[in-house]
Every structure is written in C-alpha cells, then in structure tokens.
Amino acid sequence: MKYCDKCHVEVRTNQPYCPLCHQVLKGESELARMEVYPEYVPPIRTVRTLTKKAVLFVTVVSIITLLIVNLTDFDGRLWSLIPIGAILYVFVIIRLGILSRHNIAFKLAILTTILIAILNVIDQEYTAEAYRGWALDYVTPLSLLACNIAISVIILIKRINYRDYLFYLLTIVVFSLVPPVLCLFDVIRIDWPSLAAFGLAGGILLGIIFFFPKSIKAEIKKRFHL
Amino acid sequence: MAHGKVPSANDWFRLDNAAKIFPAISTERETNTFRVQIEMTEDVDKDFLQLAVDAALERYPMFKVRLKSGLFWNYLDYNQRPFTVRPLTHKVCGPLDPRDNNGYLFQIYYRARLIVLEMFHSLADGGGAFALIKTIVYEYLTLKGCRVTPDNMILTRDSLPTKEEYEDSNLTYYDPQNHRHVKEERAFLVKGTPIEDGNIGLISGTISTAEMIALARNHQASVTEYLTALLMYIIYLTQIKYREHLKENQKPVKIFVPVNLRKHFPSNTLRNFANFVKSGMVMNRADITFDEILEETKKQFAFGLQPKELIRKMSENVSFEKNFFLRITPYFLKKFALRIGYKKMGLLLNTLSFSNLGKIDFPESMEPYIDNVSVAVYSGRFNTINIGTSSFRDKFRITFTRSIVETTIEREFFRHFTEKGIHVTIESNYVEEY
Numbered sequence: 001m002k003y004c005d006k007c008h009v010e011v012r013t014n015q016p017y018c019p020l021c022h023q024v025l026k027g028e029s030e031l032a033r034m035e036v037y038p039e040y041v042p043p044i045r046t047v048r049t050l051t052k053k054a055v056l057f058v059t060v061v062s063i064i065t066l067l068i069v070n071l072t073d074f075d076g077r078l079w080s081l082i083p084i085g086a087i088l089y090v091f092v093i094i095r096l097g098i099l100s101r102h103n104i105a106f107k108l109a110i111l112t113t114i115l116i117a118i119l120n121v122i123d124q125e126y127t128a129e130a131y132r133g134w135a136l137d138y139v140t141p142l143s144l145l146a147c148n149i150a151i152s153v154i155i156l157i158k159r160i161n162y163r164d165y166l167f168y169l170l171t172i173v174v175f176s177l178v179p180p181v182l183c184l185f186d187v188i189r190i191d192w193p194s195l196a197a198f199g200l201a202g203g204i205l206l207g208i209i210f211f212f213p214k215s216i217k218a219e220i221k222k223r224f225h226l
Numbered sequence: 227m228a229h230g231k232v233p234s235a236n237d238w239f240r241l242d243n244a245a246k247i248f249p250a251i252s253t254e255r256e257t258n259t260f261r262v263q264i265e266m267t268e269d270v271d272k273d274f275l276q277l278a279v280d281a282a283l284e285r286y287p288m289f290k291v292r293l294k295s296g297l298f299w300n301y302l303d304y305n306q307r308p309f310t311v312r313p314l315t316h317k318v319c320g321p322l323d324p325r326d327n328n329g330y331l332f333q334i335y336y337r338a339r340l341i342v343l344e345m346f347h348s349l350a351d352g353g354g355a356f357a358l359i360k361t362i363v364y365e366y367l368t369l370k371g372c373r374v375t376p377d378n379m380i381l382t383r384d385s386l387p388t389k390e391e392y393e394d395s396n397l398t399y400y401d402p403q404n405h406r407h408v409k410e411e412r413a414f415l416v417k418g419t420p421i422e423d424g425n426i427g428l429i430s431g432t433i434s435t436a437e438m439i440a441l442a443r444n445h446q447a448s449v450t451e452y453l454t455a456l457l458m459y460i461i462y463l464t465q466i467k468y469r470e471h472l473k474e475n476q477k478p479v480k481i482f483v484p485v486n487l488r489k490h491f492p493s494n495t496l497r498n499f500a501n502f503v504k505s506g507m508v509m510n511r512a513d514i515t516f517d518e519i520l521e522e523t524k525k526q527f528a529f530g531l532q533p534k535e536l537i538r539k540m541s542e543n544v545s546f547e548k549n550f551f552l553r554i555t556p557y558f559l560k561k562f563a564l565r566i567g568y569k570k571m572g573l574l575l576n577t578l579s580f581s582n583l584g585k586i587d588f589p590e591s592m593e594p595y596i597d598n599v600s601v602a603v604y605s606g607r608f609n610t611i612n613i614g615t616s617s618f619r620d621k622f623r624i625t626f627t628r629s630i631v632e633t634t635i636e637r638e639f640f641r642h643f644t645e646k647g648i649h650v651t652i653e654s655n656y657v658e659e660y
Contacts, residue, residue, distance in 0.1 A: 001651070004652075007637060007640060007652075008641070008644040008645075009431070009640055009644060009650045009651065009652045010649070010650070010651045010652065011651070011654070012652070012653045013653070013654065013656070015654075015656050015659070019429050019652060019654030019656060019658075020429070020637040020640060020652065021637055022658075034337075035656075036338075036653045036655075037316070037318075037654070037656070038313075038314055038315060038316050038337060038655075039316060040316045040425070040657075040659065041315065214236075218238070222238050222294070222303065223296040223297055224296060224298065225296060225298065226298050226553045
C-alpha cells in the first residue's frame, strides 16, 4: 500500500501519484498485486463504423452534387429529387437493413413501407398524366404481398423467435387490407394485385388467429398498453 | 403472472413509474446506470460466477428481460437469450448496449476479487440490485463448496417469485388528493473540464464505520445528514467561497438524496421504489460554517422525510404518468416531452446526488467471504459529481464518480477526515491516465 503525505491517505495502487492531489506517493509498488480497476482500453475501430461513415459521406456528397447540377441548369423542374430519393433509400437499406442489428422482420416491414412511400411520391409528382397510378396499382399491393411472404417464411424457418416477428407481420397484414378498400373507391384501377395481396393477408391473419391466438393477443396487449 | 409460477416466455412487465422516464432520457453520457460492487476475500472464479448468475436468474424472472418498445410505452419482455458475465472494463457506469448484451439491462463483471453489477435504472433501484447480487454471491459461494445459509435474508431458488416482488409500489401508496407540484429553483452546478470520450473517474475512500458513526453522533446527526452537510460545505469551500457575489453562485447548492421507500412503507418490491429528500442552501455569504449547514440540513431532512411529504412527491410523479394526454401520445413523441421535462425538472435542480445505501447485511455464514461492498452512480453532463456510500461491517466506503477531470472536491472531502485523525484508504481508476 502506498501513502500520500500531503493528503495523509493510504492509496491502493501501483501508480506513482496520488489520485487526489497528484503528488508522488511514498512506498513500494507491490507489482504482484493487480490494480483494483482495469486500465483504459481504447475502443476498437471496426469495419462497421468505418462503413457507416463512408456510406454517410458518399450519400451527402452525391446529394449535393445532384442538387448543384439540377440548379445550374434549372428549367423549373426539380428532377434531382428522384435520384436523391433513390440514394436516400440505398442509404437506409445499408444503415438500417444491413448494418443495424434490428430484428429482421422489423427491417423488412420498415423498408417496404419506405419504398412504397417513395415510389408513390415519384408516381404522383413526376409521372405523365396518362401513366399515373402505377405505384398504387402495382407496386403497393405487390410489395406488401412480397413482404408478407418473406416474413411468413422467416417465421416458419426461425420458429423459436416467432414472437418477435409476429407484431411486424401483423402490421403488414393490416396494411395489405388497405388497397382493396382503395379499389372500392376507384383510387386503384387495376384490381388483381390488390386482391392477391388481400387474399394472402387474409389467409395469414386467419392462420395467426387459429394457430397463435394467445401469442397474438399477448403481443397486442404488450405493444398497445396505455 | 400468477402467484409463484415458474418464469415463462409469456411473461412481460410494465415499467414502473420511475422506470418509464429512463429509456427516454438516457444517452451515451447520461447513462442512468449504477454500480454495486462486492469485493470478495479471494479471487473470483469466472466459471462458477457464470453458473451462479444463471442460477440466480431462475429466481428473478423480472431481471431476465429486455426492453421493447410499444406504441405508447416501453415494456420489459421475457428474454430467452443467455446471459454472460464479462471481465471488468475501464468503463464505469457506461451505457449498457442492448446489442452486445443480448438485450439484458444489467451486466455482471468480474476482476480479481471483484464482482461488479451494473444496472440500468429502468430495471430496479439499489434495493433490487442488492437483492440480485446477494443471491448471486450466495449461489457462487454454494457452488464453490462453502457452507453458507441464506438465513431468510437472501432470495434463493428455495422460494418462488411472488407477485409482490414485481409490483409498482408507487401505484399502491400514492394519494390522488396529495400531488401538489412544488416549484424549485435551479441548482448550482459544479463545472469542470469534461473527461474525454465520456469516461467516468472513480475515487473511493474506505473509513471505519464505527468512526464514521461516532463522528456523526458527535454532531447529533445521522450519517446521511452529516455527509450531506459536509458535501455542501466542501462545495462551498472549493467552488463558491471568495466568489459569493458572482451571479452564477447565487443559485442554491442542492444535494439530491434518494430515500429507500421500503423503509417507510411495507413493500417488498424489487423494482424502483425510491424517492428523495433534498437539502439546499444559497451560499452567498463569506462566513458560512459547517455547523450552520448541518442544522439547516437536519431541518430539511426532517421536513422531507415526513410521510405526507414523501407521499406528495410520489403522487406528483404518478399523477404525471397518469395524465391522460401524456398516456395517449405515441411514444416517439412522448419521448421528447419526457426529455425536456426531465432536464428542466430533474437534472438542473440538483448539484449532485448522494446515495447512502447504508448498512449492507449478509447472513453471518457469508460474511467471512466478503471484504467490502460499494456503490457508485453514473455522472453526466450536469451532475458532474455523484456520490454513493455503503457500509459492510467496519468498512464504510464512499465512492465518488465524476465526469470532470478536477478532483478538488474529493481531495478536500477526504482531507476533512484525515484532519480529524481518521484513517482513509483510497482507490482510484486513474482516469487521468487514459
């Protein structure tokens, strides 16, 4: 044990100075004895953090470039927003879809939702009148259908974690019930993709209710408790 | 969960009143974690420790959880993934990253003779954390072949978890008629040079419990009152004296002292069930003495510890939680409201927090295997220094954690004891070496 003759305290360390007043300590080091608290270990710089930075850098630079090119040759249309939307989507895919450690069903559900939102904006804002509506008619129901299939397959494969995925499956199932309603009001003109998505979603919903009635009830209770 | 049922995958728990706020306000720097550390008399065997923790977790389903987000509130959901103990790192009360922790809201570390538990405050308070670590130490010693008995002081696998242990006692004892909000002044904050990378410095001093009690009794005060007053006096000496006229120094120095409500209400809960008393004083005179501060502190403690006042503070929090508009706001928006509210009504109202966990009891058969027990609380951006104390037999440990480089307060604090001829042993994590 070492001693500080300024603070008059004993110090349990092999370090040379007093932690209180930073004066050199008296007494011999007991090198056989380990320090009470471990030494500093600098954080390991992983490939993951470097990739994150690189992706962010490329995204920001390309967005700025696109905006500059668009504005130097401005003809009243902000066409650059389409590639910017696409770049942002790629950014989200890499950050959220690949690099993050979220639950895979959550990733699928959120990426599908963002994709649908972006494509619908492009559809409504940038498509010529005659062709407008493709995103609502085809993309929205079919990507919901694909997402439903994907999460169902994941649940079948990783059965042990099914409770984690159930809620996201349910969310997408509920979303899939929207396109047929839009069909009824003639917002969607092509019926079959919406009906196909609706059919699958309805089947999954019944399946959940028949096979996991308790789990789904508990899951809803947990997620929505006030 | 039904009374005494074996833990299962369908278990989930609502966050208790105090726990609800922590997930919203915690960041890399304001981690809201605390540490309970037990130094054994012999080196800790990590394999036995791992087995002991696994065994202990069977008894504590409410700690075998992870935090999940719901639409309105977060909740604790059963965690089926394994828990692993780790070697102690240099981080003191760092953020518990759910990703490299399998989602657990606490972590057990070992190093030489130390067993360290770090816990996120949403899970439990010091009371719950001590219950858990006592079980772990008991299981550990049993596995090592030591003849130890729980003596009804330790929850073991011989008893089943009860509903009482999970209850939010705040909801049991609050009074809807008595929840008046008392407006408070912002507190004086200790400024300093932040330690790089958000590391936390730790300095702990060990003194004799008997001498500590004798010192407090000489002043007709409890140990908590004495140390609170001493902290205020040291802050006055090191931060304010000779600068009393400055505008910044007109703010009161306020010490936040958590109160374990299990001692005031008949509750056996393992979750958060603590409230606080505060001792505050504007230190804008040149002739403030220690005795004067102590008298003031005693008065404020006597007032703050009245049952009526404790219930008022508890009910204030509960009525906030029960606010209809807050409840129906989706969580991602609620988060911002909670953050602003906590900064204005929590952090900025305290100079520092001083948690006295008091005497830590172990069954007599276990005492020979334990050398000392200490507690530490994280320090952040505003409360740059925090103190945790606990005593085990004749070792009274005072642990300072700090997020600033300066150690003036610690130095003057411990010199106060050495000047009275009391022997002090210091340990430090030497954060300045980083």
